Amino acid sequence: MTTELSVRVEDKLFQNRYLVDAGRAHIKVRPHDVPTPALRSLLTACPARCYELNDKGQVEISADGCVECGTCRIIGEPTGDIEWNYPRGGYGVLFKFG
Amino acid sequence: MIEERFDAIVIGAGMAGNAAALTLAQRGLKVLQLERGEYSGSKNVQGAILYSEMLEKLIPDFRDDAPLERHLVEQRFWMMDDHSHVGLHYRSDDFNEERPNRYTIIRAQFDKWFSKKVQEAGALVVCETTVTELVQDAYGKVIGVRTDRPGGQVHADVVVLAEGVTGLLGARAHLRKIPQPDNVALAVKEMHFLPRETIEARFNLKGDEGTVIEAVGTISRGMTGMGFIYANKECVSLGIGCLVSDFQKSGESPYQLIERFKRHPSVAPLIEGSEVKEYSAHLIPEGGYKAIPQLFGDGWVVVGDAAQLNNAVHREGSNLAMTSGRIAAEAIFQVKSRRDPMTKENLSLYKTMLDQSFVMKDLKKYKDMPTLLHTQSQNFFLTYPQLVSKAMQNFVRVDGTPKVEKEKRTLKSFVSARSWTGLFGDAFRFARAWR
Ligand SMILES: Cc1cc2nc3c(=O)[nH]c(=O)nc-3n(C[C@H](O)[C@H](O)[C@H](O)COP(=O)(O)OP(=O)(O)OC[C@H]3O[C@@H](n4cnc5c(N)ncnc54)[C@H](O)[C@@H]3O)c2cc1C
Ligand code: SF4
Numbered sequence: 001m002t003t004e005l006s007v008r009v010e011d012k013l014f015q016n017r018y019l020v021d022a023g024r025a026h027i028k029v030r031p032h033d034v035p036t037p038a039l040r041s042l043l044t045a046c047p048a049r050c051y052e053l054n055d056k057g058q059v060e061i062s063a064d065g066c067v068e069c070g071t072c073r074i075i076g077e078p079t080g081d082i083e084w085n086y087p088r089g090g091y092g093v094l095f096k097f098g
Numbered sequence: 099m100i101e102e103r104f105d106a107i108v109i110g111a112g113m114a115g116n117a118a119a120l121t122l123a124q125r126g127l128k129v130l131q132l133e134r135g136e137y138s139g140s141k142n143v144q145g146a147i148l149y150s151e152m153l154e155k156l157i158p159d160f161r162d163d164a165p166l167e168r169h170l171v172e173q174r175f176w177m178m179d180d181h182s183h184v185g186l187h188y189r190s191d192d193f194n195e196e197r198p199n200r201y202t203i204i205r206a207q208f209d210k211w212f213s214k215k216v217q218e219a220g221a222l223v224v225c226e227t228t229v230t231e232l233v234q235d236a237y238g239k240v241i242g243v244r245t246d247r248p249g250g251q252v253h254a255d256v257v258v259l260a261e262g263v264t265g266l267l268g269a270r271a272h273l274r275k276i277p278q279p280d281n282v283a284l285a286v287k288e289m290h291f292l293p294r295e296t297i298e299a300r301f302n303l304k305g306d307e308g309t310v311i312e313a314v315g316t317i318s319r320g321m322t323g324m325g326f327i328y329a330n331k332e333c334v335s336l337g338i339g340c341l342v343s344d345f346q347k348s349g350e351s352p353y354q355l356i357e358r359f360k361r362h363p364s365v366a367p368l369i370e371g372s373e374v375k376e377y378s379a380h381l382i383p384e385g386g387y388k389a390i391p392q393l394f395g396d397g398w399v400v401v402g403d404a405a406q407l408n409n410a411v412h413r414e415g416s417n418l419a420m421t422s423g424r425i426a427a428e429a430i431f432q433v434k435s436r437r438d439p440m441t442k443e444n445l446s447l448y449k450t451m452l453d454q455s456f457v458m459k460d461l462k463k464y465k466d467m468p469t470l471l472h473t474q475s476q477n478f479f480l481t482y483p484q485l486v487s488k489a490m491q492n493f494v495r496v497d498g499t500p501k502v503e504k505e506k507r508t509l510k511s512f513v514s515a516r517s518w519t520g521l522f523g524d525a526f527r528f529a530r531a532w533r
Binding site: 007009012013015016019038041044045046047048049067068069070071073074075077078084085086087088089090092093094095096097098 | 134135136139140141142143144146204205206207209226227228245246247263264266276277278279282284286288289333342345346349350351352353354357374375376377378379380
């Protein structure tokens with residue numbers, strides 16, 4: 001199993017430039033009581049750690065730091081766990097180097 | 099949005115889209131290219147190695163003004179365990195040639211330049227516009243696109259889907275399936291800035307010479323994956339990617355993986371004291387030949403990563419993207435010149451031409467490789483690197499043990515880890531997949 005390294009993703013994301021489309025999340029999690037294994041895997045697989053467990057044990061997303069890699073889409077769209085879109089044109093992450 | 103009708107609409111301004119739009123515009127077609135990012139490249143991530151040959155076919159004099167970093171004179175392959183690496187190191191002064199074969203680039207900057215060439219050739223390039231849907235007629239023929247701009251519907255004879263590996267449109271219109279988790283790798287990457295002289299000293303380079311390191315081993319923790327370290331002029335691109343399905347299974351986190359890679363004793367000295375200016379992530383198509391979807395239909399073609407045209411064995415993607423984009427455009431131009439309609443039948447010319455190119459020939463050659471590496475990941479990415487490293491240590495450490503005994507010990511460690519049948523089986527399977 002994973003041994004935790006002290007890595008703060010927030011520090012990594014802090015380097016990036018974003019234009020956040022306030023109030024228009026481009027990814028949504030389907031309401032659920034108990035997360036499916038696919039949904040649960042997003043807690044660790046998302047490289048920007050956008051997925052977190054809330055205190056009711058449900059998976060929530062806050063997509064502000066999303067780097068638009070598409071991993072959660074590949075995992076969660078076919079199972080119906082999430083609804084995935086691109087941000088509106090011009091919004092989202094803005095790579096200076098890429 | 100835009101009232102007029104176009105000969106072709108190209109979705110996406112990455113390597114494939116830019117190659118297609120450029121080729122179409124150069125041949126006098128009326129082209130609209132749509133890109134969701136603020137500028138071409140603002141959403142794109144790559145290592146990145148640029149292969150000259152495929153770009154030269156599009157822009158012969160690209161060296162005059164393209165933003166290139168370093169031309170490569172050296173390639174290193176590392177097989178790593180937790181404390182060491184065994185390396186193959188190829189360096190040749192032959193690569194200090196007048197028209198170098200490979201360069202490192204920074205994608206966001208390169209794409210911006212590429213896009214300027216597309217505009218100069220006469221294509222209409224509209225950024226900050228996400229295409230939300232393909233417009234199809236009653237018979238399923240693609241006749242245009244809908245965008246997120248008000249009244250944003252535009253029509254064209256043919257649509258070139260150059261939307262990259264996470265392309266939504268083709269999948270939504272049921273032209274192809276979305277990639278399976280075991281057909282795509284997730285790569286995370288950081289840009290480490292250092293003074294130019296420091297990079298040159300650490301990587302043993304002078305002037306604009308460059309080097310790249312590709313690494314496999316325990317760094318991917320038993321997952322099918324690879325790390326990379328590329329020297330640019332004033333920064334080092336460093337990253338690691340593994341199959342999405344392996345991330346799912348292992349519960350490993352991508353950011354922990356890259357952190358561990360950075361702290362490895364072979365890697366840390368190369369980036370010591372650097373300033374990290376960007377953290378990015380992107381998928382890479384890894385399914386190879388068997389994962390290639392239907393490439394053309396009534397009113398559409400698909401090119402580049404969206405079509406899984408990516409050679410994971412050789413870490414080549416952008417050159418396949420550029421080549422498929424160019425070939426698709428040439429096929430469209432031929433159909434157009436004959437005044438034929440953009441039907442599935444006529445557009446099959448794209449596939450015929452692509453089959454004759456290195457793109458399909460290379461992917462076909464390695465058609466069994468993805469399955470082999472994916473199913474044997476523990477052996478290839480964990481067991482063997484550890485065994486090789488132990489064997490090397492045994493070989494170089496001088497401790498009074500007679501050499502005959504050392505060799506016996508090394509052989510024994512291989513056989514006990516994989517058994518004779520295992521070893522021969524792996525070698526056989528590998529050779530067959532490579533052939
Ligand atoms: C970490 C990493 C390292 C790599 N290293 C190398 C390397 O060293 N050498 C190499 O040759 N290849 C490498 N590759 C592969 C290479 O990056 C890809 O093969 C190549 O970028 C594919 O080009 P593309 O045009 O098909 O897709 P992309 O470059 O991904 O372009 C797709 C474009 O379409 C746009 N788009 C998508 N959907 C829409 C929409 N609905 N509306 C509007 N715009 C849209 C996107 O914003 C994007 O600009 C690497 C990839 C990664 C991730
Ligand atoms: S697209 Fe990538 S970065 Fe964004 S939420 Fe999904 S997994 Fe995380």
